[in-house]
Amino acid sequence: MSDIVIYEDGNVELKATVESESIWLNQKQIVELFGKDQSVISRHINNIFKDKEIEEKSNMQKMHIANSDKPVKFYSLDIVLAVGYRTNSAKSIKFRQWATKVLKDYIIKGYALNQKRLQEQKLQELEDTLHLIRQSIDQRELSEDEAKGFVEIMSNYAKSWALLQGYDEQSLLEAA
Numbered sequence: 001m002s003d004i005v006i007y008e009d010g011n012v013e014l015k016a017t018v019e020s021e022s023i024w025l026n027q028k029q030i031v032e033l034f035g036k037d038q039s040v041i042s043r044h045i046n047n048i049f050k051d052k053e054i055e056e057k058s059n060m061q062k063m064h065i066a067n068s069d070k071p072v073k074f075y076s077l078d079i080v081l082a083v084g085y086r087t088n089s090a091k092s093i094k095f096r097q098w099a100t101k102v103l104k105d106y107i108i109k110g111y112a113l114n115q116k117r118l119q120e121q122k123l124q125e126l127e128d129t130l131h132l133i134r135q136s137i138d139q140r141e142l143s144e145d146e147a148k149g150f151v152e153i154m155s156n157y158a159k160s161w162a163l164l165q166g167y168d169e170q171s172l173l174e175a176a
Contacts, residue, residue, distance in 0.1 A: 022076045022077050022078070023076070023077040023080070024061070024063075024074040024075065024076060024077075025074060025075055025077075025080055026072050026073065026074050026075070027041055027042065027045075027073060027075070030075065030080060030083055033080070033084075033091065033095060034083065034084060034087045034089055034091050034092040034095065035089045035090065035091035035092070036087055036089055036092070040087070041083060041087070044082075044083045044086045044087060045075065045079060045083060047086070048079060048082045048083070048086070053082055054076075054078050054079060054082055058076070059075060059076040059078050059079050060073055060074070060075055060076070060079070061073070061074055062074070081099065084096055084099065122157065122160055125157065126154075126157045129150070129153055129154065129157065132150075133150050136150075
């Protein structure tokens with residue numbers, strides 16, 4: 001089980017629990033995601049189960065959370081998506097637009113990327129590598145093989161950066 005950020009819209013950063021090949025959110029997270037009252041979200045979830053749109057048994061589980069007296073109900077990504085398409089709010093519209101874009105990317109391109117997160121990760125790795133190179137040079141501890149290794153690492157980062165930049169530029173051209 002691990003927590004990851006699955007959705008960011010500038011106002012909401014949604015961290016989800018990944019387990020058993022699905023993403024799981026509790027009702028509080030779903031309320032925050034769609035900007036609706038807990039009773040509205042609860043009603044939608046109950047109707048989804050009542051209409052047999054999604055099976056309750058495999059899409060709802062109770063997990064014990066630290067500092068909680070009783071287990072908390074978590075709902076699978078299937079439930080979150082179904083609630084998102086039943087809910088009417090500015091946040092749910094933004095979520096549907098995001099979900100549709102991700103789905104479209106998977107269908108058309110065969111993949112979807114979080115470009116912002118990739119760029120941030122690559123920049124951090126590049127900064128860490130540069131710091132290590134500077135430190136090694138200052139201490140004059142670089143062997144020839146290490147120096148060649150650093151040059152290779154920098155070359156790989158440069159290629160990755162160029163690919164990300166090319167992808168961004170292509171995305172901007174397609175959007176225009």
